[in-house]
Amino acid sequence: MTVQRHDALGQEIERTFTAVRAALPATNVAAFDAELEAITHAPVVDLAALDDFLSGWWRIAMRAAQDPRDWQRMNEEAEQIHSGKRSAGRTLAEVLARRGVQL
Known part of the structure; x- marks a missing residue:
């Protein structure tokens, strides 16, 4: 049996503000900055x-x-759902109910 690593291509992303921000995709950096500013101000x-x-x-x-x-x-896909170009599909509760699981 082998164990899969839970890191990025064998390299751990350091858990610091600078390292995390640098590792984020460009589309997520503005949200990171806005949330950090709200907390620190x-x-x-x-x-x-x-x-x-x-x-x-x-x-x-x-x-x-x-x-x-x-x-x-x-x-x-999330943007398509948010903009209404795509339906969100079934909720988790609906999927579970279909499988006989009661919440």
Whole structure:
């Protein structure tokens, strides 16, 4: 049995603001910057929110780096759904109900 690494092409993305921002696809950088600015320009910086922010964006950077084409496709599909060019499909609750799972 082999274990798959959960890093980008064998290289770990350092969990720092600079490294995470540099590893993000260009389409995600503006959202990263806007969210960071909102957190850091509060009268009192919430360190838990800042840590959650970095953790979340680090996971996004890792996921995007693992398969950039898949990440791009996912974002394109999300934009199509958001703009109304494509239906969202069934909800998770509908899929589970169809399989006999009650929530």
